[in-house]
Structure formats: C-alpha cells, structure tokens
Amino acid sequence: RKEVEQDPGPFNVPEGATVAFNCTYSNSASQSFFWYRQDCRKEPKLLMSVYSSGNEDGRFTAQLNRASQYISLLIRDSKLSDSATYLCVVGDNYGQNFVFGPGTRLSVLP
Amino acid sequence: EAQVTQNPRYLITVTGKKLTVTCSQNMNHEYMSWYRQDPGLGLRQIYYSMNVEVTDKGDVPEGYKVSRKEKRNFPLILESPSPNQTSLYFCASSPRDFSIDEQFFGPGTRLTVL
Numbered sequence: 001r002k003e004v005e006q007d008p009g010p011f012n013v014p015e016g017a018t019v020a021f022n023c024t025y026s027n028s029a030s031q032s033f034f035w036y037r038q039d040c041r042k043e044p045k046l047l048m049s050v051y052s053s054g055n056e057d058g059r060f061t062a063q064l065n066r067a068s069q070y071i072s073l074l075i076r077d078s079k080l081s082d083s084a085t086y087l088c089v090v091g092d093n094y095g096q097n098f099v100f101g102p103g104t105r106l107s108v109l110p
Numbered sequence: 111e112a113q114v115t116q117n118p119r120y121l122i123t124v125t126g127k128k129l130t131v132t133c134s135q136n137m138n139h140e141y142m143s144w145y146r147q148d149p150g151l152g153l154r155q156i157y158y159s160m161n162v163e164v165t166d167k168g169d170v171p172e173g174y175k176v177s178r179k180e181k182r183n184f185p186l187i188l189e190s191p192s193p194n195q196t197s198l199y200f201c202a203s204s205p206r207d208f209s210i211d212e213q214f215f216g217p218g219t220r221l222t223v224l
Binding site: 004041042043044045046049097099100102 | 143
C-alpha cells in the first residue's frame with residue numbers, strides 16, 4: 001500500500017463547479033499535512049496547510065480526519081486558473097521526512 | 111527577490127559521467143531538501159538537510175550524494191548516473207521546520223541519462 005494515496009483523476013469540471021479531492025495516508029504517526037498545487041512542468045507551490053480543526057482560505061477548504069487518516073480539499077466556484085495538479089503532502093512525526101501523493105489533475109473547462 | 115535557484119535546468123548526459131546539480135537559496139533558510147518526480151510516483155525525497163553540515167537520507171537516496179557546507183547551497187551529486195535516474199529534480203528550502211513552514215521549490219532540473 002502506498003503511503004499517501006489520492007484520487008486518480010483527472011477531474012474535468014465546468015467553471016463554477018464545486019470539486020472535492022481526497023487523500024489517505026498510512027502512517028498514523030504523521031503530524032503535518034499540506035495541499036500543494038503544481039502547474040504543468042512547474043515547481044509545486046503551497047496552497048494551504050491542513051489543520052486538525054479544518055481551515056478555509058477563500059474558495060478553498062481543507063479538512064483532516066486523523067481517525068480515518070484522511071485529508072480532503074474542496075474547491076468552490078472553480079475558475080479556469082484552478083486547472084493544475086493538486087498534491088497531498090504528509091509529514092512524519094519528526095517534521096523532517098515528507099511524503100507526496102501522486103497528485104490529482106484538475107481541468108476547469110469554460 | 112526571494113528564490114530557490116537550480117542549475118542546470120536541463121541536462122542530457124551519458125551513463126557513468128559524474129554530474130552535479132546546484133541548488134541555492136537566498137532566504138537564509140535552515141532546511142533544504144532534494145526530490146525527484148516521476149510520472150505516477152509523485153515527488154520522492156532523496157536527501158534533506160536541517161542545517162550546515164547536517165544531512166540525512168530521504169526515501170530514495172541510492173545513487174545520490176549531497177553536501178551542505180554553506181547555508182545557502184545544497185548541491186546534488188550523481189557520482190555515476192544511470193538511466194533510472196532520468197527524472198525531474200526539485201530542490202526545496204524552508205525557514206525552520208518542514209512540518210510547520212512552507213517549502214519553497216526551485217524551478218526544477220530535467221535530467222536525462224542515456
């Protein structure tokens with residue numbers, strides 16, 4: 001079983017749609033969780049950290065369920081500019097080793 | 111401008127010819143890391159460094175070496191490259207603790223080993 005798994009995608013959605021990505025992790029000792037965004041052939045960039053209480057940043061909402069070892073990302077009112085690959089990242093309990101999921105590609109269509 | 115730079119951006123080489131990919135950051139970050147990205151596998155950590163002269167293996171260190179003699183530089187060395195090291199490589203840095211702070215990535219180095 002892979003350490004971090006994500007929805008395989010790709011997701012093709014119309015502008016204005018709401019889309020949700022799921023991520024599961026196998027290491028129950030994981031302590032830190034992030035969503036990164038990666039545009040084609042570019043470097044990953046932090047989208048948001050994921051906190052135990054859940055957090056929201058504009059149209060983006062992240063949730064963490066430690067019991068189920070599950071992280072989610074919800075994007076509301078999708079824009080064309082949201083088209084990218086979304087990477088789920090999980091850090092170990094020492095805060096040194098980070099495992100990236102394979103990513104889920106999103107295409108927002110006009 | 112705060113940034114992480116990598117050189118070269120593209121490299122085609124042959125099996126066994128030693129190469130070094132440089133990584134430099136101008137943000138005075140303590141933590142630096144190298145990743146490789148392959149289709150379907152996501153980014154995998156090769157080595158990381160918590161500070162000058164402190165380095166440790168990530169998930170896929172075989173065939174790679176690193177050094178951290180200065181805070182700003184973290185070169186990745188392939189002593190004898192092989193075709194299975196053909197990949198997209200990213201260097202990243204973070205101000206304090208990867209578990210809390212954002213990792214800033216360089217633009218990537220696309221390496222092909224023939």
